Amino acid sequence: MRNNNVPIAVEGLPFVAGAALISAIFIIIGWKVVAAFFIVVTLFIIFFFRNPKRVTPANEKAVVSPADGVVIYLGPAREPHLDQDMMKISIFMSVFNVHINRVPISARVVDQFYRPGKFLDVRHESATFENEQKGLVLETANGIRLVVVQVAGLIARRIVCYPTIGTMLRRGERYGLIRFGSRLDVYLPLDTELQVKMGDQTVAGETILGVTA
Template structure:
């Protein structure tokens, strides 16, 4: 899969190249202020698409955070698509300053995937989980438990990228996609899971433990 061992996600290359080219044109025309603004925009784009390495915990059964950001919801909800019962959900909000490369929360096989076009409400709002553009994947963990991970576009995000397809095997902590420019990830735990994170906590994708499967 893409972006496993490179410092900047490949999805950012077109934006970086465009802004860098316009910066160069303005600099050659001696348009100092526009050139400076475009240079800052180029550097921010490189920063936004950064793809740092992470130290993956080895704890058996641990569910890792798929995203950098802030936990904005932890609680029980009805999940109608797959579980069709009340399960625990954890929602993580990513601002434009967070790393936006998403990582697999657990090792396992992708059983199913879905994509909904949707709206573009602020990703921190509750209705974003239902109405925003989103892409989800149902993972069967090594112990047979099922976990649902949903990428949700935010207010200014317009592109969700998911690398694997149905049937692919994921390794816990590996990069599996990204969302451009502000977004959210919801994780639905199977019944009987232990949640070990709270609202307001900060998470690091591939390192922070959200809970554990039983």
């Protein structure tokens, strides 16, 4: 999987290079104020695409957060793709969060879907049905299925998702990202023992969202 052992996500390198080049041009022509602005922009882009290491909990039944952010929804919901009732956890990522997404549980990708759509504020529930999104249906070795969905937001306009159907994924490994602010939805079986609550801060690959039966 991409972005292993690199300090900055490879998807961010063109943005870093572009901003750094503009900074250099303005430094050369002597426009110090404008150059300073683009240096700040370059540093922010580096900060946004940072790719820190994480330590995943050992419990194989634990479902870890796929994203850094804050829990903005937690409760039963109808999962549109599987068309069944599940426990939904939505995690909002601001532009200040790490945007590398991580696999919530060791499983095989048995299906995936992409829905084009709008770019509404992801803190509104209507974004679940109207925004652009990319989802993976995962199945564990003992047959448990869950769904993880990357939802593009008001600023985010580019969803990156590496796995394809049939890919075996390890809990905590990097599997994609969304550029510049967005949301991750995780749909779990209704009998999952939840470990988070509304308003909790999550750390991708480390925070346990719940424990499967």
